[in-house]
Amino acid sequence: MDLTLSDEQRLLRESVDRFVTETFTAEHRKRSANEPLGFSPAIWKQFAGLGWLALPIGEAHGGLGGGAIEIGILMEAFGRGLVTEPYLSTVVIGAALVGACGTGAQKQAILPDVAEGALTLAFAHSERAARFDLGHVETTATRSADGWRLNGNKTAVLDGAAAKQIIVSARIVNANGASGKLCLFLVPADAPGLRVRDYARLGGGRGCNLDLNDVALPADALLGDGSDALPAIEAVVDRAMAALGAEAVGIMQTLLDTTLEYTRIRKQFGRPLSANQVIRHRLADMAMQVDEGRSMALRAALMADAEPVARSRAASGAKAKIGKCARFVAEQSVQLHGAMGVTEELDIGSYFKRLLAFETLFGGSAHHYRRHAALSGRLQA
Amino acid sequence: MDLTFNAQERAFEQEVRDFLAANLTPELKRATALTPSVFSDPDIGMAWQRALHRKGWGAPGWPVDHGGPDWTPAQRWIFEAECARAGVPNVNVMGVKMVGPVIIGFGSPEQKNFYLPRILSGEDYWCQGYSEPGSGSDLSSLKTRAVRDGDDYIINGTKIWTTHAHHANRMFALVRTNESERQQDGISFILIDMKTPGITTRPILTIGGDHEVNQVFFDDVRVPVANRVGEEGKGWTYGKYLLEFERGSGIASAKLRDALKTIADLAGSDVTGRAIDDPDIALRMSEVEVDIDALEMTELRVLSALQTGQNPGAVSSLIKLRVSEIRQAVTRLGVDVIGNDGLAVEPARPFYRLNHEPAVSEELLPVVPEYLNGRAYTIFGGSSEIQRDIIAKMVLGL
Ligand SMILES: Cc1cc2nc3c(=O)[nH]c(=O)nc-3n(C[C@H](O)[C@H](O)[C@H](O)COP(=O)(O)OP(=O)(O)OC[C@H]3O[C@@H](n4cnc5c(N)ncnc54)[C@H](O)[C@@H]3O)c2cc1C
Numbered sequence: 001m002d003l004t005l006s007d008e009q010r011l012l013r014e015s016v017d018r019f020v021t022e023t024f025t026a027e028h029r030k031r032s033a034n035e036p037l038g039f040s041p042a043i044w045k046q047f048a049g050l051g052w053l054a055l056p057i058g059e060a061h062g063g064l065g066g067g068a069i070e071i072g073i074l075m076e077a078f079g080r081g082l083v084t085e086p087y088l089s090t091v092v093i094g095a096a097l098v099g100a101c102g103t104g105a106q107k108q109a110i111l112p113d114v115a116e117g118a119l120t121l122a123f124a125h126s127e128r129a130a131r132f133d134l135g136h137v138e139t140t141a142t143r144s145a146d147g148w149r150l151n152g153n154k155t156a157v158l159d160g161a162a163a164k165q166i167i168v169s170a171r172i173v174n175a176n177g178a179s180g181k182l183c184l185f186l187v188p189a190d191a192p193g194l195r196v197r198d199y200a201r202l203g204g205g206r207g208c209n210l211d212l213n214d215v216a217l218p219a220d221a222l223l224g225d226g227s228d229a230l231p232a233i234e235a236v237v238d239r240a241m242a243a244l245g246a247e248a249v250g251i252m253q254t255l256l257d258t259t260l261e262y263t264r265i266r267k268q269f270g271r272p273l274s275a276n277q278v279i280r281h282r283l284a285d286m287a288m289q290v291d292e293g294r295s296m297a298l299r300a301a302l303m304a305d306a307e308p309v310a311r312s313r314a315a316s317g318a319k320a321k322i323g324k325c326a327r328f329v330a331e332q333s334v335q336l337h338g339a340m341g342v343t344e345e346l347d348i349g350s351y352f353k354r355l356l357a358f359e360t361l362f363g364g365s366a367h368h369y370r371r372h373a374a375l376s377g378r379l380q381a
Numbered sequence: 382m383d384l385t386f387n388a389q390e391r392a393f394e395q396e397v398r399d400f401l402a403a404n405l406t407p408e409l410k411r412a413t414a415l416t417p418s419v420f421s422d423p424d425i426g427m428a429w430q431r432a433l434h435r436k437g438w439g440a441p442g443w444p445v446d447h448g449g450p451d452w453t454p455a456q457r458w459i460f461e462a463e464c465a466r467a468g469v470p471n472v473n474v475m476g477v478k479m480v481g482p483v484i485i486g487f488g489s490p491e492q493k494n495f496y497l498p499r500i501l502s503g504e505d506y507w508c509q510g511y512s513e514p515g516s517g518s519d520l521s522s523l524k525t526r527a528v529r530d531g532d533d534y535i536i537n538g539t540k541i542w543t544t545h546a547h548h549a550n551r552m553f554a555l556v557r558t559n560e561s562e563r564q565q566d567g568i569s570f571i572l573i574d575m576k577t578p579g580i581t582t583r584p585i586l587t588i589g590g591d592h593e594v595n596q597v598f599f600d601d602v603r604v605p606v607a608n609r610v611g612e613e614g615k616g617w618t619y620g621k622y623l624l625e626f627e628r629g630s631g632i633a634s635a636k637l638r639d640a641l642k643t644i645a646d647l648a649g650s651d652v653t654g655r656a657i658d659d660p661d662i663a664l665r666m667s668e669v670e671v672d673i674d675a676l677e678m679t680e681l682r683v684l685s686a687l688q689t690g691q692n693p694g695a696v697s698s699l700i701k702l703r704v705s706e707i708r709q710a711v712t713r714l715g716v717d718v719i720g721n722d723g724l725a726v727e728p729a730r731p732f733y734r735l736n737h738e739p740a741v742s743e744e745l746l747p748v749v750p751e752y753l754n755g756r757a758y759t760i761f762g763g764s765s766e767i768q769r770d771i772i773a774k775m776v777l778g779l
Contacts, residue, residue: 126721128654156721199725199740202749207724209740268519278766334756338517338764339542339594342587342757349588353753356716357724364717366661 003298005073012070015050016077024081026347029204032084037162038206039085047085048117057095061111068239068304072246072297079250082354084205086120086159092243093236094121097167100232101184101224110165110186122163124154124187124210125233132363134237135230137182139212141170141222148222150185150193150215156361160208161198164189167223168212169233182230184223191215203354234308238315241362242300245322248358249297251351252290252326255333258348259283263336279336286332289325296321313375320368323359330355384681390455397463404432405467413470414643415732415743417750418591419757421470422731423506423548429470430477430503439501440477447485447493448501454688458632458681465635473545475507476500480553483570483623487611496572510540510554510573510597511620518767520555521565521617525599527556529606534558534571536579536602542761546582546595550575555620558613570616572608579603587757589750590728624763632684633704634677640711641669644748648718652742656718665714672707676700695775702768705758712752723749 005013023043032040047053055070057063071092078087095114098107098121113119130136139152150170160166166187172180187194193215201207223229260283263274273279300318303311330352334341341348359365374381386394412425420426433439441457443449452460481500484492499505516523525538536556546552552573559567573580579602585594611619645666648657656662683696716723725740732739732746739746759765773779 128652128720128722131654131656131659131720156724197740200728202724202726209725268517268522270519276766278769331756334588335759335765338760339512339757342754342760343594344586344588349753352588352756356749356752360716360720360723366659366717370661 009070009073013073013077016052016074017080019046019050020077020081020083024083029082029347029350033200033204038159038201038204039083039162044085044120045117047087048115052087053091053117054115056091057111057115058099061099061107062115063111068242068301071239071243072301075243075246076250076253076297079247079354080254082204082251082350086122086162086205088240088243088247089122089159089163090114090120093123093240094163094165094167096236096239097123097184097232098223100236101229103224106186106220106223119165120159120163122157122160122166124157124160124166124168126154126156127152128155132367134233135182137169137171139168139170140173140179141183141185142173144216147216147218148185150187150212150217152212154210154212157208157210158201158361159206160210161189161196161206166194166210168210169229172226181226181228182233183226184229184233185217185221186223187212187215187217187221191217201357202360203357204350231308234312237362238300238311239304241315241319242297242304244358244361245293245297245300245318248322248326248355249290249294251355251358252293252329255329255348255351255355256283256286256290258346258351259286259333259336262340266338273336282332282336286329289328293322293325293329309375313372316368316371316375319362320365320372323365323368326355326359327365386455386459390459393456394459394463397460400436400438401463401467401469404436405429405469409470410468412731412733413468415747416471417589417732417747418587418593418754419471420473420545420593423473423545425470426472427503427506430472434501434503439503440481442478443481443485443497447497454684458684461632462635465639468639473506475509475545475549475553476503476505479509479623480507480572483553483610483619486622487570487615487619489607491607492572492610505551506545506549508543508546508549508552508575510543510546510552512542513539514541514596518764520620521568523555523557523568525554525556526560527558527569527571527604529558530603532606533603534606534609536571536573536599536604539596539598541596542585542594543582543597544594546575546597547584547592552597553610555616558616562614565617566614568616568620569613570610570619571604572610573602573604577602577604587754589753590726591730591750591754593754632680633700633708634673634680637673637676637704637707637711638670640708641666641673641714644711644715644718647715647744647748652745653718653720653722656720662714662718665717669707669710669714672703672710676703676707679703695771698763698768698771698775701762702765702772705765708758709752709755712748712755715748716752719745719748 051064052074054063055066059065095111098110127138142149150168168185168187169182170185171182174180193213195211197209199207263279264272266273296318300314303314333348334352337348340346370379373379409425409429413421430439438450440449441452441460445451477500484496511520513523513525527534527536552575554571554573555568556571557567558569579600581598583596584592585596586592647653648662679700722741722745727739727746729735
């Protein structure tokens with residue numbers, strides 16, 4: 001057992017910490033809020049140059065073969081800087097789905113481009129009626145003479161409007177009309193029949209809802225060989241939750257540091273806020289929750305390649321636990337800032353909103369305690 | 382003991398319902414449902430104030446000789462409950478519920494004659510100038526100075542977090558008229574015309590994306606001494622009197638019930654993928670409803686004490702604390718009910734006058750901003766931490 005970072009990991013952390021501190025300032029955030037794509041394409045190129053986009057991609061496809069720990073190191077720093085570049089959607093999720101399901105030709109066509117920063121991806125999976133159940137997909141894929149036709153509606157597609165290719169999940173409609181396997185399809189952003197309802201995303205960046213209305217795709221738009229994609233989706237979303245957990249830890253740590261500083265400086269009744277016992281206890285509780293969150297994010301990353309039940313229990317446990325910690329830390333940070341906390345005057349509102357978005361993505365704490373209980377045999381799935 | 386209303390009270394209930402049916406237009410209802418901030422915009426709020434005033438119901442808490450309707454506490458309860466259920470606009474309380482009672486209690490006859498009718502009719506729109514950048518919880522440390530110059534005060538300083546200062550034509554403010562005494566003793570209560578030269582207002586956006594609060598700057602602003610309410614140096618007493626109104630002002634359970642019903646309706650609908658089928662959402666909904674039941678019963682106990690001429694005591698701090706926490710629980714439930722659709726931010730305001738199609742269904746738009754703006758409930762009007770100190774001191778005698 002050894003939980004210390006390797007030399008390479010330490011170097012990675014130093015370089016991402018430095019880059020984020022220098023680049024992702026409050027002024028930068030104001031500018032990027034006005035970027036049509038929600039992030040800066042120039043910075044994305046820099047990510048590529050630093051090797052971060054290639055990090056988890058296999059060496060055979062121009063990648064560096066890094067793992068969940070390395071992703072966690074990046075994501076925690078991204079959280080501190082409220083980075084809006086589409087790292088999660090393109091690298092952690094998109095490239096991983098292609099890597100897990102794609103044919104040799106598909107991997108060769110996509111992964112090197114992702115690593116170079118030439119291609120961004122998005123994952124269109126959630127649907128309103130699914131309420132975060134990964135297996136619940138009503139979007140359909142019907143075979144046509146020369147390929148496929150997709151119909152359905154997707155929500156919470158992160159960075160969808162920026163993506164050149166969107167990975168869409170759909171159930172194949174069998175010849176007898178019954179619904180069949182859950183599969184993934186590569187849908188070009190400009191496909192006729194695809195309507196992208198782009199929006200500014202809570203906490204920064206952009207998201208969209210998708211309407212797929214008879215979207216016609218060639219036969220090779222099917223990602224992989226047509227086998228059931230649910231196990232791959234579960235594995236990739238588990239990794240994404242571990243990555244998001246690390247990002248949330250970075251955000252929580254910043255909120256704690258900022259609030260600590262503020263309560264030391266702000267004086268009421270002739271003494272600093274932090275001189276009051278109730279404030280000191282609150283800060284102590286916040287610090288405890290940030291620390292627990294850190295443990296859970298690390299745990300989920302370390303178990304990202306474990307067998308599916310152990311991996312999913314760790315991922316859901318982390319999402320549930322960090323979600324609870326995040327809510328407490330976020331709400332108390334605002335509370336202890338008083339009216340300053342509920343305004344856009346300070347940064348803490350942005351961090352608060354990003355944590356709120358974190359809580360929602362892929363389901364909140366209650367959903368993941370339930371998934372954990374089901375995986376543990378305590379509840380029926 | 383009896384929880385039911387008598388025949389007279391039920392007749393009044395019907396009168397209120399008839400009034401609401403005739404006056405609460407679909408436009409006002411829709412605007413209210415789609416407003417995520419504490420108060421309605423003035424065009425909506427004042428339209429409602431005028432309708433109430435026409436009926437003689439413009440100021441339920443005022444004495445009859447100043448235009449109050451002379452209701453029993455039970456009637457006030459019925460009125461508030463019916464209004465909340467119907468979804469009436471949230472009229473800015475600064476006039477009728479805050480400065481009005483102070484002028485009635487401590488103002489000169491001239492002030493009463495001038496200001497009170499204009500509050501009732503909605504002609505004047507008020508804001509509250511108490512907080513300052515350096516003086517929030519510790520309000521009596523405030524520094525905005527009013528220096529006597531003949532028949533005027535000359536005011537210099539700044540107020541912050543002033544709700545609707547950008548709409549208001551008048552402000553009631555606490556200012557320092559004497560530096561030498563105990564902190565609380567040098568403060569006076571003054572009425573300021575917002576068009577007086579030297580006043581500037583800076584908008585402050587809140588995290589929900591709304592413009593409700595402002596910072597107001599005073600640069601050699603001349604205000605007649607005649608605009609001071611009551612005695613010089615007694616402003617703190619009047620201001621605290623008013624804060625108690627703000628804390629205990631009324632009947633919150635009915636509005637909370639209405640807010641919960643809005644969320645429950647969303648949860649039962651396809652726009653949220655029927656969130657109510659999620660047992661966690663259902664359980665939490667019951668938990669919040671039971672909290673509202675407890676609050677309602679407390680409010681009724683206060684009402685009953687008032688009805689029989691007793692003093693309810695320091696229970697207003699308990700109520701303020703619970704109301705703000707329950708409000709936050711309701712808005713939080715809303716966020717969890719709408720799930721992924723809460724990720725979509727609509728920056729334009731007001732939601733009821735968008736000139737584009739929003740990314741998600743219209744009725745979902747206020748849900749997340751309400752939660753975000755709602756973080757303020759445990760901060761303004763005396764924060765939860767300060768409220769607990771008051772309970773410890775005033776209720777528990779510690
Ligand atoms: C949306 C909104 C609207 C408002 N509208 C108005 C308005 O119209 N007019 C107006 O005058 N003001 C208004 N306010 C201001 C409001 O009254 C103040 O925010 C409030 O008094 C708290 O002051 P503060 O924000 O400076 O926080 P601070 O006093 O700085 O407090 C910061 C934190 O420290 C805690 N704290 C402070 N002192 C202690 C202590 N002794 N022990 C323990 N904890 C402590 C507080 O509880 C809080 O959590 C508004 C505020 C908001 C958020």
